[in-house]
Each structure stands twice: as C-alpha cells, then as structure tokens.
Amino acid sequence: MNQPLAYIHPEAKIAQNVVVEPFTTIDKDVEIGEGTWIGPNVTIMSGARIGRNCKIFPGAVISATPQDLKFAGEKTTVHIGDNTVIRECVTVNRGTVDRLRTVVGANCLLMAYVHIAHDCIIGDNCILANTVQVAGHVEIGDYAIVGGSSAVHQFVRVGQHAMISGGSLIRKDVPPFVKAGREPLTYSGINSIGLRRRGFSDQKISEIQQLYRLLFLSGLNNAAALDQIELELSPSPERDEVVNFIRNSGRGVIKGYSRNGNGISE
Structure with missing residues (x-):
C-alpha cells in the first residue's frame, strides 16, 4: 500500500x-x-x-x-x-x-x-x-555486536561472534569469538555467553578459550602463537577461522589485556 x-x-x-x-x-x-x-x-x-x-x-x-x-x-x-x-x-x-x-x-x-x-x-x-x-x-562478520557510540576505522575487520564495548575506538582488527573493551581497545576474554546462546557446546567454548590463551596470554608474538596453536590444537572450523583471520590481518589485531593499562600483554 x-x-x-x-x-x-x-x-x-x-x-x-x-x-x-x-x-x-x-x-x-x-x-x-x-x-x-x-x-x-x-x-x-x-x-x-x-x-x-x-x-x-x-x-x-x-x-x-x-x-x-x-x-x-x-x-x-x-x-x-x-x-x-x-x-x-x-x-x-x-x-x-x-x-x-x-x-x-x-x-x-x-x-x-x-x-x-x-x-x-x-x-x-x-x-x-x-x-x-x-x-x-570495513568488514564485520556474522553475529558481531558493536556497542553504542563506537567508531570503526577504515579497512578494519571485526570477526564473527565478536562483541565490542560501547564507546570503543576500533583502530585494529578484532578477531572472531572475543569480547573487546577498554582504551586502547584490548582483548577481554571470549564471548562465551553469546556463543552459548548460539548453540556452541561447552567443549567448543573451552577449545576457543585455550586458543586465545595461547594467542594473548602465553607471551608469544602472534606468529609464534599461531604456530603453537596449530601444533597443540586439532583442526576445526573455529581454530582455522581465527588462524586465517589473524594471518590475513592488514591493520594488525588488538592486543591482550595488561595490568599496566598500555594494551600490551605481559
């Protein structure tokens, strides 16, 4: 009508x-x-x-x-x-x-x-x-959530199932399955609640958590962490999605959380 x-x-x-x-x-x-x-x-x-x-x-x-x-x-x-x-x-x-x-x-x-x-x-x-x-x-993957008043820099990529805090300045790529917040924008854990709501099993969520422990909390640089992930974790769509996302990042990915507040993993 x-x-x-x-x-x-x-x-x-x-x-x-x-x-x-x-x-x-x-x-x-x-x-x-x-x-x-x-x-x-x-x-x-x-x-x-x-x-x-x-x-x-x-x-x-x-x-x-x-x-x-x-x-x-x-x-x-x-x-x-x-x-x-x-x-x-x-x-x-x-x-x-x-x-x-x-x-x-x-x-x-x-x-x-x-x-x-x-x-x-x-x-x-x-x-x-x-x-x-x-x-x-900008590319934003399926099921991603971006909080209010956030600004996304040109050419940035946000991975699937990521959740980003409101008011964020998103200058670097945000990998799949994670939560991100603070300034500068940093890794804040995986989006476990969102993943459960979308049918991910507890085992699969644990695998994703282990992947990001190696990436952000092991003290390794990204290249070495990705090699370790491929060595220690069995192939899966989720593992391969994260590995390929980070290897193909043009702007670099956000850093892990640090206690000194500078966005660099300790």
Whole structure:
C-alpha cells in the first residue's frame, strides 16, 4: 500500500505488498522485496537493493553517494538483506570502484544514527547499537555486536561472534569469538555467553578459550602463537577461522589485556 504523499519513481521495482508511508522518496534503480515496510520521511536513492520483510524507520537514507573524494560517479549499489531492521536516521552509502557495493546482511539491527560508509561488508545477524560510525571498506562478520557510540576505522575487520564495548575506538582488527573493551581497545576474554546462546557446546567454548590463551596470554608474538596453536590444537572450523583471520590481518589485531593499562600483554 503506497501513500499518495510518497514519491516513487516509475522505474523503481517495488513488490506488491511493500508498505511505503507518506513523505518518503524512492528513486529509480531501486528494488524492494516483499513484506518490507518503509516508514515516513525515508530517502532511498538509486542503487538500493532491499530484501524481504525489512523495516526502515523515519529519517533513514539508503544508497546515498559515497563520502569519498575519489568517487567519480561509477554505478554502484547498496544491498540490504532480508529481515533487517534499520532504525531512525541511519545512513548507508553505496560503494565505490573498490568493491562496487556496500552490503548489510540478513537479520541485522542497525540502531538509530548508525552510519555505514562505502564498500563496507556487514554480515548476517549483526547488531550495531546507537550512533555506531563505520568508516569505508570495513568488514564485520556474522553475529558481531558493536556497542553504542563506537567508531570503526577504515579497512578494519571485526570477526564473527565478536562483541565490542560501547564507546570503543576500533583502530585494529578484532578477531572472531572475543569480547573487546577498554582504551586502547584490548582483548577481554571470549564471548562465551553469546556463543552459548548460539548453540556452541561447552567443549567448543573451552577449545576457543585455550586458543586465545595461547594467542594473548602465553607471551608469544602472534606468529609464534599461531604456530603453537596449530601444533597443540586439532583442526576445526573455529581454530582455522581465527588462524586465517589473524594471518590475513592488514591493520594488525588488538592486543591482550595488561595490568599496566598500555594494551600490551605481559
């Protein structure tokens, strides 16, 4: 049901049962899937690809051009997965020539005033709390949670099932399955409660804890710790995910907690 006070470009592809509330603008080259609700005063610009059963609240702007001075008008897109909720005044910018798209996965919750910059890849089932600011080219894995008012530096990667404290400055990569907090951002243990809620067994959680003891608490540098992990721990999807994540880190990973507060493991 489309309100007469909404503007929908005649070339936009809108499923029959999409609800568009008054004073919303939907540009051409937009696709919106079945069951999605678009609240009032939403702006959806060219290049948006929005899935089924999404909810987009007032003031959100989806698929605006990137805030990147290198952007030269290339044809790029934003992809929003099924069942994702986008709250008030969220902004999601489309991609640049780097990846040609920005992606927010399925079943995500982007709380009020979140910003997702160009070329970001946000996995499925992620939660970004109020006013999280995500710079360009960031990757956030499935089930990750980023606390409110956090800022994510460009090109940073956040691993799957990670949980990051509110107000964090995220300058380094955050490995999978961990909690991170403090300033500078440091390892604070594994996200055991979140993992249990998602069906990880106690044995699997113990294996992940042992992995991070070797990485952050053994006194070894990362390269030596990864060798030790591969020597002592049997192959598993979780072990290999962590090892590959750290070996492929471009910005380096956060450090282990230290008593002297400098973010360096003792």
